[in-house]
Amino acid sequence: MDGSGLPETRSTCPYCGVGCGVLLRPDGQGGMDVRGDPDHPANHARLCSKGSALAETIGLEHRLLAPRVDGRDCDWDSALQHVADRFSDTIARHGPDSVGFYVSGQLLTEDYYVANKLMKGFIGSANIDTNSRLCMASSVAGHKRAFGTDTVPGTYEDLDAADLVVLVGSNLAWCHPVLYQRLLAARKARGTRIVVIDPRRTATCDSADMHLALAPGSDVALFNRLLTTLYEGGALDAGYLRQTNGFDRAIETAFSDDARVTGLSPDRIEAFCELWMRTEKVVTIYSQGVNQSSSGSDKVNAILNCHLATGRIGKPGMGPLSVTGQPNAMGGREVGGLANMLACHLDLENPDHRAAVRSFWDAPQMPDAPGLKAVDMFRAVGDGRIKALWIIHTNPAVSMPEADAVRDAIAGCDFTVVSDITAATDTARLADVLLPATAWAEKEGTVTNSDRTISRQRSVLPAPGAARPDWAILAELGRRMGFDRAFDYASPAEIFREYATLSGIAGQFGRDFDISGLARMTDAAYAGLVPVRWPVTAMRAGGRFFADGGFFHADGKARFVPVSYRAPASKTGPRYPFRLNTGRLRDQWHTMTRTALSPRLAAHMPEPFIELHPEDAAAQGIAPADLVQVQSPHGRAILRARITDSVQPGQVFAPMHWTGETAPSARIDGLVAAETDPVSGQPESKASVVALSRFKAAWYGFAVSRDAMAPTADYWALARTGQGYRAEMAGHTPPTDWEQEARRLFAAPGASAMSILDAARGTARIALHEEGALIGALFVAPRPVAVMRDYLVTLPGAAAEGVLQGRPAADVPNPGPVLCSCLGVGVNTIVEAVETQGLISVDAIGEALGAGTNCGSCRPEIAALLQNLHNPEAAQ
Ligand SMILES: Nc1nc2c(c(=O)[nH]1)N[C@H]1C(S)=C(S)[C@@H](COP(=O)(O)OP(=O)(O)OC[C@H]3O[C@@H](n4cnc5c(=O)[nH]c(N)nc54)[C@H](O)[C@@H]3O)O[C@H]1N2
Numbered sequence: 001m002d003g004s005g006l007p008e009t010r011s012t013c014p015y016c017g018v019g020c021g022v023l024l025r026p027d028g029q030g031g032m033d034v035r036g037d038p039d040h041p042a043n044h045a046r047l048c049s050k051g052s053a054l055a056e057t058i059g060l061e062h063r064l065l066a067p068r069v070d071g072r073d074c075d076w077d078s079a080l081q082h083v084a085d086r087f088s089d090t091i092a093r094h095g096p097d098s099v100g101f102y103v104s105g106q107l108l109t110e111d112y113y114v115a116n117k118l119m120k121g122f123i124g125s126a127n128i129d130t131n132s133r134l135c136m137a138s139s140v141a142g143h144k145r146a147f148g149t150d151t152v153p154g155t156y157e158d159l160d161a162a163d164l165v166v167l168v169g170s171n172l173a174w175c176h177p178v179l180y181q182r183l184l185a186a187r188k189a190r191g192t193r194i195v196v197i198d199p200r201r202t203a204t205c206d207s208a209d210m211h212l213a214l215a216p217g218s219d220v221a222l223f224n225r226l227l228t229t230l231y232e233g234g235a236l237d238a239g240y241l242r243q244t245n246g247f248d249r250a251i252e253t254a255f256s257d258d259a260r261v262t263g264l265s266p267d268r269i270e271a272f273c274e275l276w277m278r279t280e281k282v283v284t285i286y287s288q289g290v291n292q293s294s295s296g297s298d299k300v301n302a303i304l305n306c307h308l309a310t311g312r313i314g315k316p317g318m319g320p321l322s323v324t325g326q327p328n329a330m331g332g333r334e335v336g337g338l339a340n341m342l343a344c345h346l347d348l349e350n351p352d353h354r355a356a357v358r359s360f361w362d363a364p365q366m367p368d369a370p371g372l373k374a375v376d377m378f379r380a381v382g383d384g385r386i387k388a389l390w391i392i393h394t395n396p397a398v399s400m401p402e403a404d405a406v407r408d409a410i411a412g413c414d415f416t417v418v419s420d421i422t423a424a425t426d427t428a429r430l431a432d433v434l435l436p437a438t439a440w441a442e443k444e445g446t447v448t449n450s451d452r453t454i455s456r457q458r459s460v461l462p463a464p465g466a467a468r469p470d471w472a473i474l475a476e477l478g479r480r481m482g483f484d485r486a487f488d489y490a491s492p493a494e495i496f497r498e499y500a501t502l503s504g505i506a507g508q509f510g511r512d513f514d515i516s517g518l519a520r521m522t523d524a525a526y527a528g529l530v531p532v533r534w535p536v537t538a539m540r541a542g543g544r545f546f547a548d549g550g551f552f553h554a555d556g557k558a559r560f561v562p563v564s565y566r567a568p569a570s571k572t573g574p575r576y577p578f579r580l581n582t583g584r585l586r587d588q589w590h591t592m593t594r595t596a597l598s599p600r601l602a603a604h605m606p607e608p609f610i611e612l613h614p615e616d617a618a619a620q621g622i623a624p625a626d627l628v629q630v631q632s633p634h635g636r637a638i639l640r641a642r643i644t645d646s647v648q649p650g651q652v653f654a655p656m657h658w659t660g661e662t663a664p665s666a667r668i669d670g671l672v673a674a675e676t677d678p679v680s681g682q683p684e685s686k687a688s689v690v691a692l693s694r695f696k697a698a699w700y701g702f703a704v705s706r707d708a709m710a711p712t713a714d715y716w717a718l719a720r721t722g723q724g725y726r727a728e729m730a731g732h733t734p735p736t737d738w739e740q741e742a743r744r745l746f747a748a749p750g751a752s753a754m755s756i757l758d759a760a761r762g763t764a765r766i767a768l769h770e771e772g773a774l775i776g777a778l779f780v781a782p783r784p785v786a787v788m789r790d791y792l793v794t795l796p797g798a799a800a801e802g803v804l805q806g807r808p809a810a811d812v813p814n815p816g817p818v819l820c821s822c823l824g825v826g827v828n829t830i831v832e833a834v835e836t837q838g839l840i841s842v843d844a845i846g847e848a849l850g851a852g853t854n855c856g857s858c859r860p861e862i863a864a865l866l867q868n869l870h871n872p873e874a875a876q
């Protein structure tokens, strides 16, 4: 309860693996108040920009509200019977391995458990894999090799206690913002040093003491050098080494590696190694710059080797910490969502584990070999080995490498089922059967975050239309395929109890994941479950692992893995001279099906782009705001140029978020090669090769509209605004009649038009009004259109006589691009306040304008802006 007297419900943010607690209070009219839960151990009331904007994403207008078979709405009974018949028939004719499930680290644990049980225990195939293969698989493989299980040794509290935090391939400021704010708070309190290891200068680097911009893929060589420094500097923990095996070979291999491949100067390397060696309390955080690599598992083990050698693991303020991406990436690993795992960290290939799970499930059959991993699974879909596919809570036609081939494979599959909350995704558009799932605020279950804390998600909104929870859809399919008893679940609590009981069996096998202490929870206790860190048994609750050894290999010892540098799998050359790095933006979530609904999130970066170094831009004749054509061996894209020295020469960076729905020429995974790590099967999403050239557009356009618009150009990108939509466009051949084109674009054949057309110059400005309100305005030029976008987006819906000027009358203030999305504060507003009020710190700006005071995610950018204003030469 808070001041207003209405009840608030505790739940968990559905985005990143920080796993922040939220307090939700629906207003009963489709709206909702969202604030950070002060009592949740992951965030202590903080939320980032995405969490703060959750209420803007719960509208129903884009939702899938009924099952759909072959494009027609139908009832659940016929849709599910159809799916059950097609799956059963395919299995009867072609065997269990002719079907597959492709699921997601965003499923709740209960959903995931049922999917895994149905495929592995009852269909009898291991062909269930998950988008966690694109995300955490290398960390899982690295943990298993070193520890014997997929265990995260430390906790978030270690960030509060560390003296040095090394961030390897992690843009924590944008991707785990609340954890980053926690780190900055610790730094303020105790002077924690921060080192960032990333080929790119990211927002995370803004508060780092050291940024090592190493060559892409060269992390193993750097950490091998660290290991040899530790050895030579006498920093090994001889006592702890007795808890391990294989140090001699690992150090020998490390000595044979050459750190020069990192491209870093010997001084920088030495400074980093010395700092690490001399600081006992060190936490190494790593993420996709490590995992998404053809040597991802080796990168993980290169890092773990250094922590094991010094015994800096599982103790306060010390240890490796792989931060998970998705809200339940960790839970998915626990339930065995990957094709090579069984539930509760048991191994599919271990006959005793298999027998135990089979008997617990009373399962008719159980596969004895791993199923197809994501990349291979979609190859099998493409060549017809998999004939029936069910995709749940993920958008592989966008997010898989070689995405155009994946899209074609799904389109060509005999039978594809997609469970989603919307039909407007690149994947859902290819489905034979669409099943409407309840969304985040409508469902019940649990998730596990990066530090093993299990939290509840609770429903506060009614299921819209016919939507059903994912676990219920899966269980009903199980029953219809003839497995009535095994899938006779009445509630998520019942599933959770079964799962917790099974974890007790895993505990008897000596596995780490044991939550048997929760197995007898009543429905009421499940309803009231407070965040709890596993393990939860009669003997043990939460805590860290491995401070005194106690590893999960048969001999109880950890293993050093000898690793050597391997270059990224795709090689640059004359044809494809640039290395393409990809990743995330602060205010968008993956394929944007939810975050793009929020105008304030869209305002941060409303258009897809490619970052390239000024030297490369000059050499290719690419100017700021030009469009760039990007070609790889697998596909083609058109993106806006952002010329910046935050990337190194020869390297380019593009965000992963845009799709066929928002910018069809910017589906970045269409360019990415499906090269994988040999151990983990994780694709190398960060090191493809491409060629660049200027996209020679004959015309460029910018449009704002009140209602949805339908751009159809060689290049277009659409985004939400507070007043409707905005779009960038460009093309080779201009339409013959711009006014007609504007009427088509805004679907307003009868609106009254104002226009300024200059055919000789190739410019056109058209505004359409209906009943005195602007419904759309289109600006066209032969060069990138120069108009004040942040002003124009405010106009639709109201009378806007002066709109064709493209900028406000001189006396109207223009806030500029939004920098703080929580409070909607623009760059110009901040610049003006800095200049007129003499503000010199981020805090002072916060006090004056509020900017940066809610979630804090924009504080690095405010700091960069300040530096730029006060010392323009230094900031360039
Ligand atoms: N805003 C936002 N937050 C998110 C998400 C989102 O979509 N949006 N998604 C969530 C998910 S699922 C995930 S997995 C996480 C990912 O979180 P992060 O891993 O932090 O994010 P990325 O941007 O994918 O990549 C991190 C960095 O790796 C660097 N990198 C590339 N190659 C190398 C290399 O060879 N070595 C090193 N050391 N670094 C390299 C890139 O330049 C990039 O800055 O974020 C989660 N949080």
Ligand SMILES: Nc1nc2c(c(=O)[nH]1)N[C@H]1C(S)=C(S)[C@@H](COP(=O)(O)OP(=O)(O)OC[C@H]3O[C@@H](n4cnc5c(=O)[nH]c(N)nc54)[C@H](O)[C@@H]3O)O[C@H]1N2
Binding pocket: 104, 106, 131, 132, 134, 135, 136, 288, 292, 325, 326, 392, 393, 394, 395, 396, 398, 399, 400, 401, 419, 420, 421, 422, 425, 437, 438, 439, 440, 470, 582, 583, 584, 589, 590, 591, 592, 593, 594, 656, 668, 669, 672, 685, 686
């Ligand atoms: N180039 C490149 N590619 C990458 C990456 C990269 O760094 N670079 N990162 C990879 C990583 S780490 C990840 S995690 C993936 C993420 O990639 P995806 O998993 O493909 O991306 P999302 O947009 O999160 O897809 C989630 C889907 O689930 C739907 N959905 C939302 N709520 C529900 C629900 O409650 N039930 C159901 N059934 N559906 C729901 C959404 O509408 C959306 O369509 O991308 C990977 N791809």
Ligand code: SF4
Binding pocket: 013, 014, 015, 016, 017, 018, 019, 020, 043, 046, 047, 048, 049, 050, 051, 052, 176, 177, 178, 179
């Ligand atoms: S850091 Fe942001 S996106 Fe991640 S869980 Fe917290 S509020 Fe959600």
Ligand SMILES: [Mo]
Binding pocket: 134, 135, 136, 325, 326
């Ligand atoms: Mo991820």
